[in-house]
Amino acid sequence: MTISENSEQFTGLILVSGVDKPGITQALFNALAPFSIVILDIEQVVIKSRLILTVLISLNPAHQEAIEIDLNQCASDLDVDLAMDFSNTHSDSIASKSDLVHVVILSKKLNPSAISSLATAITELGGNIERVSRLASTPILALELIVSGVEQSQLSQALSPLASAADIDIAVSPSGLFRHARKLVQLDVDSTLISQEVIDMLAEKAGVGDQVKLITESAMRGELDFESSLRARVALLKDLPESVIAQVQQEISLTPGARTLVTTLQKLGHTVSVVSGGFIDVIAPILKDLNIQHFKANKLVIKDGVLTGEVSGAVIDRAAKAVALKEFAAIEAISMKHTIAIGDGANDLDMIAAAGLGIAFNAKPHVKAAADSTVSNPYLDSVLYLLGISPEEVLGDIN
16 A cells, blocks of 8 residues: 555654664665655764664554564664654644754853753743754764754844853854855954964064053053054054065964955855955965955055055945945955954944844953854854854864
8 A cells, every 4th residue: 555545644653762773774764664664854963982863754554564574683683772653633844844943052061051041041931942953063063953943033032041151152043045145255354364463473573562552551541442442553564664564474474264254255156355454565475274255454655675654545444344244244345244243342333233144252241242153162163063064064273
């Protein structure tokens, strides 16, 4: 008897668990193959050599007894535990559900209370956790929860306070187009794309490190805007030999995971742009090495082999970074809702606000509060998991 000969259909849940070994999945589906069955959902995970395999099927009820006999024999042959649940109650698979929300958790040390708080918040909103998957386990743990029954904005608002309280990073995004659309990802440079602050490195070479720090602190207190503070700091670099720029270029290092982030995004067809309140004179080799075509940064004025203490043209400040994001998105024909901005400081706030997804990378509290998501670990490529990029798509770090 085939499915067409009996309009009534049962849903069957099959759960296999035991010590993992080659051939379990093959044997299970070989046992199911002779029957008129439709596979609705599959989930398999192996943790510390223990296998858990679940299969949701649609079956002709006339075949139930024969299926149970064959599966029990299969389990006995494989020496695994088997549980089955067959009913005529309709059961939706996760693939058939719409308006799913993806929640990604990043943590260096995840504890049960964090998961409890997360699950409680989802339940209180009427949501249900449909699936939990591990995206990565090293150097950080990345988990993805697929949630149904709750709107993205509600869930994001509810989970945001939990991130700092539980010392984890949380990103909430919709399923569908956002996760698969071509994106523009814009990066700040100092303390984001690279691990250093270029102005501080130049200041140390000029012997004015302490003076530059005082100006920076004044700007952080709100006594100077970014442009004024930048021009004041650059003025202290007057008469610094141009050759120092090459020295600083050699001392700069990419943030861990930066190359993986950029090369993976580019391989997948996304665009990476860079904006900096620092200096194109210093970062140009990095941009060339990473094949970054869209960028904006300040330019030092150099005359007769020395820095004049001036910046050429308009200063790239927080407003200019947001403008650059919009310009680059227009050039690439990418919707603003599909843009991502990543930065760490107050100078990045405007582009973080303008982007479809703003990410604060190891940022100060007020920047974290303004961002849609945060990354509080030193690995820039963990951003890939927030964007819904699977581990299989991630290129190995070749920093």
